[in-house]
Amino acid sequence: MHILITGGAGFIGSHLVDLHLACGDQVHVVDDLSTGVRANLAAHEDDPSFRFDQADVLTWDRLERVVGWADRIYHLAAVVGVYRVIAEPTKVLATNIAGCERLLRAANAGGWKPQVVLASSSEVYGHNDEDILREDQDLVVSTKAGTRWGYSVSKIADEALGLSFAQRFGIPAVIARFFNTIGPRQVGRYGMVVPRFVAQAVRDEPITVFGGGAQTRSFCDVRDTVVALDALATHAGRDTVTANVGNDREISIAELAQLVIERAGSRSQLKHVPLREAYGEDFEDIRRRRPSLDRLRQMTGFNHCYTLEQTIDDLVATERQRLQGEKDGHCTLVRTQSERAA
Numbered sequence: 001m002h003i004l005i006t007g008g009a010g011f012i013g014s015h016l017v018d019l020h021l022a023c024g025d026q027v028h029v030v031d032d033l034s035t036g037v038r039a040n041l042a043a044h045e046d047d048p049s050f051r052f053d054q055a056d057v058l059t060w061d062r063l064e065r066v067v068g069w070a071d072r073i074y075h076l077a078a079v080v081g082v083y084r085v086i087a088e089p090t091k092v093l094a095t096n097i098a099g100c101e102r103l104l105r106a107a108n109a110g111g112w113k114p115q116v117v118l119a120s121s122s123e124v125y126g127h128n129d130e131d132i133l134r135e136d137q138d139l140v141v142s143t144k145a146g147t148r149w150g151y152s153v154s155k156i157a158d159e160a161l162g163l164s165f166a167q168r169f170g171i172p173a174v175i176a177r178f179f180n181t182i183g184p185r186q187v188g189r190y191g192m193v194v195p196r197f198v199a200q201a202v203r204d205e206p207i208t209v210f211g212g213g214a215q216t217r218s219f220c221d222v223r224d225t226v227v228a229l230d231a232l233a234t235h236a237g238r239d240t241v242t243a244n245v246g247n248d249r250e251i252s253i254a255e256l257a258q259l260v261i262e263r264a265g266s267r268s269q270l271k272h273v274p275l276r277e278a279y280g281e282d283f284e285d286i287r288r289r290r291p292s293l294d295r296l297r298q299m300t301g302f303n304h305c306y307t308l309e310q311t312i313d314d315l316v317a318t319e320r321q322r323l324q325g326e327k328d329g330h331c332t333l334v335r336t337q338s339e340r341a342a
Helices: 011-022 038-044 063-069 082-087 089-109 143-169 193-202 222-236 253-264 275-279 294-300 308-341
Strands: 002-006 026-031 050-054 072-075 115-121 173-178 207-210 241-245 270-273
Touching: 002 011, 002 063, 011 026, 011 038, 011 222, 026 063, 038 050, 063 089, 072 089, 089 115, 089 143, 115 143, 115 222, 143 173, 173 222, 193 207, 193 253, 193 308, 207 253, 222 241, 222 294, 241 294, 253 270, 253 308
Parallel strands: 002 026, 002 072, 026 050, 072 115, 115 173, 173 241, 207 270
Antiparallel strands: none
């Protein structure tokens, strides 16, 4: 199978590359490297079944040709992360909506109708008061989210585009609403909570909990996410489907911080930081975010392989290696400077 992944050098995209190359597929990645990194794909650079282009889907002149080659397209190219969403609100709308539309138009122009898997988000449910979020519930856009609402709008628009192109032009669309995907290769610089907590705990620094900490989330290991995504697309076939993709175990942010401290054997203490101080603006955080996975399980029979504890343990081990590498590099630099001085 020919697999095109936009945003394939990113966190989730690079794990999809791993999965499909391991299955014997041919994989073509397009990424502008604004947040993704080429190092995520280093293991595949010499694989004849892998190809990479550094390009922006908004302007790339070869998009139609590559889309016409693909059997399945994962569209992950987007502006993500709370920090970037707040800092670049106009870019969120331009990239996330216009990029999706251009991709779908390319798919229609090619004649061959590839399956398009669109990465949506639990953010489309907005400030929903339901304890469990189901695909048939109303989507909510709320100004309570401050400028973050632009991200929700962009993902709702992408879903609408996918459904419209499916109905009007027969392009099969799989709309996957991700719920807090975590795991290897995720970085905390754009506001992702788990890698930030892990980095702080490994260094015995204060764990900065934004807001009250009572808000709950449901975290899914990326290695489970990509398996679920492939299974969903495979079982959907030429049908158009919208489904939650994640883990339905719920945990508060304060409990998550304590769990990270425990798994890391850390001496860190919790430090509560107001949202305005953390993000530069006030907004009302979403109270709960727990998915119903009934549709995913009924369609695919999917079961998770990774617990939250296992994921945290893996991230702690990786962060300790990174920290040790920083220390070793510093020692080497100090020795070199001493030798030069001598």
